[in-house]
Amino acid sequence: MKRIILAMLLITIFALPAHADRFDELMGPYASAFSQGLTEIGLTWQDVTIDLGDRNFYGGDRYRLRFFDTFIANPWKIPEFVPLLRDSALELADDPPMLMVVAQNRLGNSVRLGLISDPVEPFQTQVDAAPAATCILDAVKGFCEKEGYPLTNGEITYLRERGAAVPPPVAKEVALFFAALPDVLTYRKYAMKPVIDHLLTSEYTNPVETYVKSISEENEDEALAKSLDLSVMTEYLLDNLDYNYLHTGGTLLGFVAKAMREHLRAFTDDADFSFTFETPLGLIALNGKANDIYTGGVPYLLIIDTGGDDSYAGGASTISLSNPVSVLFDLSGDDTYKNESTAIPAFGSGVFGYGYLFDEAGDDSYDSPTITQGAGIFGVGLLMDSAGDDSYATITGGQASGTYGTGILSDLSGNDTYECYQLSQGYGFTRGVGLLVDKEGNDRYTANDTDIRFPSAQSKEHNSSLSQGFGFGRRSDIFTGHSWAGGVGMLFDGAGDDRYSCGIFGQGAGYWYGTGILADASGNDDYEGHWYVQASAAHFALGILDDAAGDDHYFADMNMAQGAGHDFSLGFLVERAGDDTYDSTSLALGGGNANGIGIFWDILGDDTYKTVKGTNFGKGNPARGGIRNLILCLGIFADTAGVDTYPSAKPFAGNDKVWTQQEQDGKPPKGYERGVGIDTEITSPPPQEASGK
Template sequence: MRRSLLGNPIAPLETEARTPGALDRALRKLADAKVLGGDLPSTSRVPGSVQAAAALVLLTAERSLQFHKLAFSRLGNLEPVYRHFGLPLDGEDSAGWAIRRSYFSSTDVSYLLAGAFDLALAAQRASEWIADVPMNQSFEWSVGTIWGKIALSGGSDSEYGPEPFFLILDTGGHDTYLLTPSNRSASNWASIVVDGFGNDKYLSAGSLESTPIAEYSGRNSNSSVPGPGGALLGYSILIDNGGSDLYRSHLPGLGSATLGVSVLLDKFGDDTFDAYQDSLGYGMFGIGIVEDLAGSDLYSGFLQTQGCGQTFGVGCLLDRGGNDRYFANDQVIDFPSAQSAQHNVSMSQGVGNGRRADYLDGHSIAGGFGLLADLAGDDTYACGVFGQGVGYWQGVGVLWDGAGNDKYSGQWYAQGASAHFAIGFLADLSGNDEYVAPMNMAQGAGHDFSVGVLIDFQGNDSYLAPNLSLGAGNANGIGWLCELGGDDRYVSKGLTLGKAAEAPVSGLRSRALTLGLFMDLGGKDSYPPESTWAGDGRKGVNWTGRREPPSEAQVGVFWDLSGP
């Protein structure tokens, strides 16, 4: 989708929105279309820039609604579709997955994205226009519509929700938003919040103002209806111009989209993002995006958070600066993993996750694309099983970290690992970094026709690695670890440092490549003494199963260019 290829697609609407009386004309047009009824309250006390911003969103919404209708035209009445997606679904519910596949195949995703692009662009422009209104300038205006309430406010600490909202423009104050913005029904097809300056709270329940998700007794609500910043069959757009804000949801939200598009943009402040599952850059049959421009932030979640692309979905979390902390909770065990009941399955921090059904009904669905990108700062990442640049079942997961001295800790399938026809990738561009993964399959490890890659570009780094790590392939997988420079320290055991596991002596797997590739291209490095093939300046091939041609072999390569 490249709506801006030939210029700004909403430029004429921006010009129209800045003309005198544009908001009143836009409102009268909605009244004529029976979107709102009754007498229109006077807009005379609303600052001119806020009027223009509201007019722009309403004018753009007219076109985005047409795209939205075209996207779902083959589904007919959307209310039963909304109710279906609001129910929980586990991997073994064959009928439920069949229904979801049919809904998605009947949706025109290009139209859906076109409407989202224009509406998000209008909201971003609105956030710029309202920024010149003083925080203490007081005004309040609202009107009800069949799409949800429209509210324009500033100069006070306001509370919004839980009733459905279509548009909120709030120029200043320490505000509280309950279940807002989110698609509360199929008719509430878009929900947009643009907040000016202040320390704000975005909550899925009022009691979460002082209670972290991990301590909230109602966190496992068994509901998939969206929380704040959640899109379901529509668009959810949240832009916060500044302040140290609290984002907390036990429901799918905070940049979460199912058959829709969700965008959360926080421009600056030291923020707290606290979610349970399917949040913080999550997409399933949709696209969920979180972008934070500045500040030292805390991101917490349990399952499928912090950049997770589920089936036919894209999930992206982009943080541009600050010393940030990313935690996928592994202390409160709500989702014990198949690999270890003492650790949660996280599927977080740059993960592409699919539905594996080869042992169920045969209707597997490829995973999506998940990205966690942090461009600067001394950051900390922690997860349980499956996290930090991981792919599962034809999914693609990426963790990309820019500058800073970073710390990574995970358990199993972590830090550039993958399983079952997937790709997992972790790249760290600079800094003295620490990588810890004590259990299995980590730090450049691929399993079952998958590829796992970890590339560290520079810095004096340390690795505490388990079996099947540091460039290891298993069951026809490919694992690659590449260190481009620095004095590095490796502590590991088992099949590691450029090794490949054995293949069965017969069957197709014995004729398919398994490859482990370890490369350290500079610096004075240290290796565990029991890894006798590893050392500064050493190069070698570790054959596990030698075959001709080599593309059918099980082989590892150790390559260190440092030393004499």
């Protein structure tokens, strides 16, 4: 119940009103410093907003999320609320259904099953009353008959004989799965009911493969621009698929999987057994202590493997419309998950359904090119790894990637490595959310920027990463006018000295009404990127980076970084404690460009700033002409404690100073161009200090 209350608190807290005294409540002892700085440039805290009415001059925000609006309307909520969101995810990292609530509430479509009663209890009561010796037979037979697929006499005999050889604790969990499965499928059916005929009569014979390929061959935005048919079908699905029913089925399955997982964790029998059975929805595979091999391209419904160093080429993924559920439990061993197909999802991926993977122990390796390791497309994908030093590798669309759906990856312990190229590591596209949670360990997050396979429009020498807490939308005002607001990408890391590296677009960044958040709770961390990174956003978007503790290093050498907003976007970097170093570029450290807002805030520590050129340290750089001359463009830099080192090339900046944009360039600001820098000494604890969890 404590965990449920925590998640519910996060659901309601973002709706708190912004009363006149709310700024003091949010910012505490730091409110006066910011108020002083804003007064210097003729603003109040209420002026620091990206106005909805101003954005309405431009449009393109279909499917815009309320979560996005909350922070765009009042950026001062960010320093207080983002740590709450981070700590909630870390606290619930081992709780599948509640992680879904945390993620899906960002979309406005979370389902609070379990708030009043245990949704698994009726199914568990049914299973507890069933005889163990025949529970697999009874469960599978009952399910198949209910779904209209009566078993043959031979199948009944097989299930009776082979099912009896499965250890009773495992057999009981199979029965629990099948007891709940009809309800899960019913919710999915009603989610899909408005769109299923459209899907089946479309030119795409396998919609799952169509959407997987659209991401594996190029990013979804580019694929949509090239295929009008795919664009039209996708918009129909976005408008008509019932996300509430979809999430109800996914959350119910999450509760069932949580119960099964807890029971299976207690299974310590070193048993050697093997059982397979083909159902209308996919294959059941149950295995014991042997080193088992699971082939790819198979529509698995349920895998339970209790031991051994196993090799998986498939599983925990919905590979067709007739394979809507796929769940995998591996209890021990150093396992290898490797899929080479670019047309088939794998390992915790839900495409028009639900794909969940739970690995409880061992140093595991996950490698699949796309739609993998916690990925959802009009579905829910989840990967949860409990222990070990694990490695995750993908090319695109994996490691907590939500495209029109939910993708969650939760790693509970170990020194882990995450490697991708793009659309991964906490990525959300339209009506999608990606949530990556790593609770502890010295982790490495890499969006490959040496092998240039996805060259960026900003610089062909770098990949377009779109990863590590990135929200992405479809800008189509330059194509067909069918623009779609972006989703939410979140990466939350708990304890450990971590390293983040990417090319262009990443590390708490957003594009086209997308929201990207990277929040790290502790450790001496290293952030490396180039353009639109480290709390940066472009074109009506939101980027947030929040680092709670440690002596951290930030490097960005090209443009738009470390608290930078471009074109009606907001970038907000909060660095809470530690002696930090910033290697910065132009339009950084609180840079607003073309009516964007950039806010940089280092709360505590003796920090070093190595920026030597460009528009930074609290400056706005407006796009001049027309109505843009009437709309705010703002940069704010704040360092509120410590003896800091500033570059000699920026003599206006220094300890115990307040500077304004006018003083930087000797010219009066034009229109609503504003910029301010604040260096002061406030020694109060930072708001929402790291919980240490």
